[in-house]
Amino acid sequence: MTPVVSASSARPLTTPLDTFRRWLHERGLKTTSQRDDIARVFLTGNRHISVEELYAAVKKVNPRVGYATVYRTLRLLKECGVAVERHFNDGEARYEAAGGEKHGHDHFICERCARIIEFASAELDALDQRIARKLGAVISRRRLELYGICRECREGKR
Amino acid sequence: MTPVVSASSARPLTTPLDTFRRWLHERGLKTTSQRDDIARVFLTGNRHISVEELYAAVKKVNPRVGYATVYRTLRLLKECGVAVERHFNDGEARYEAAGGEKHGHDHFICERCARIIEFASAELDALDQRIARKLGAVISRRRLELYGICRECREGKR
DNA sequence: ATCGGTGCAAATTATTTGCAGGAGC
DNA sequence: GCTCCTGCAAATAATTTGCACCGAT
Secondary structure (H helix, E strand, O other), X not given: OEOOOOOOXXXXXXXXXXXXXXXHHHOOOOOOHHHHHHHHHHHHOOOOEEHHHHHHXXXXXXXXXXXXXXXXXXXXXXXXXXXXXXXXXXXXXXXEEOOOOOOOOEEEEEOOOOOEEEEEOHHHHHHHHHHHHHHOXXXXXXXXXXXXXXXXXXXXXX | OEOOOOOOOOOOOOOHHHHHHHHHHHOOOOOOHHHHHHHHHHHHOOOOEEHHHHHHHHHHHOOOOOHHHHHHHHHHHXXXXXXEEEOOOOOOOXXXXXXXXXXXXXXXXXXXXXXXXXXXXXXXXHHHHHHHHHHOOEEEEEEEEEEEEOHHHHOOOO
């Protein structure tokens, strides 16, 4: 398993927000203050944010947004590849910014403190391929979630 | 990955239905024809059945059942460990009979034909533990789903 | 000026719950 | 007979959609 190290802090030439705006423009869709605000708050806020949390956070910046627009914009962000939808405890959806390079693609969910820890595992990537070969299948994506008690909770630090 | 082989066909001494009935009795709950029918149909029907499918199948056997009772009985089956709830495509819940020995505990979902293939992987079990150690966590359960195209679909046999 | 976008409220979907009557023990 | 159970319909919860007006290009 590779540790989750932060990448360099150099600003990338193309931000996810740019990607989103360009994607909209390419298909004749419009840039609106709501879409901008929702995307900006989404990208700078917590990873694994729920719709409710995002809605509340956006309201603080721009009270002129409705729940429906948050849902509609999240769908666009998903479609253009900027956001990824997750369903951890089979409850409401949570969204994370794409670009798992800085983070892992898999998740550990602590059943005590509910924290979500991301990790990456090259061994797992390889194992996927071996399983695919055995099944005669081609794999396009995986979802791995480990549930348990995290280090902090185990050590009583929480 | 271990292949998914069928176990011997010898009838076990205690069936899941017995387990369910005993569990109900132990806590002063009642055995009713609805509960029996729902449990029986659930246990003999398709693995990964949805509530809707189960409801329809039970109706054929006993039209005197309501949707609510199917939900309520599934909850009981879950609580007594006979059924396990899954959420594959983040849509409606699907239930499978517990006792994954005969089947795998992990799932491959074909994105073309929607078939669900179970498999088990000892390598994966070991990898879980290595990941847990790295994270300093203790793992109680995992959810692994691989999505892609299955062999039959790839070979155009479907 | 033209479409697409937005808020709101109503519609949907999956699931749960209140209640009055019915069936186990 | 006392409870627990059931069906039905109404209530939730999460998400989507119809519609009249608004705003970006």
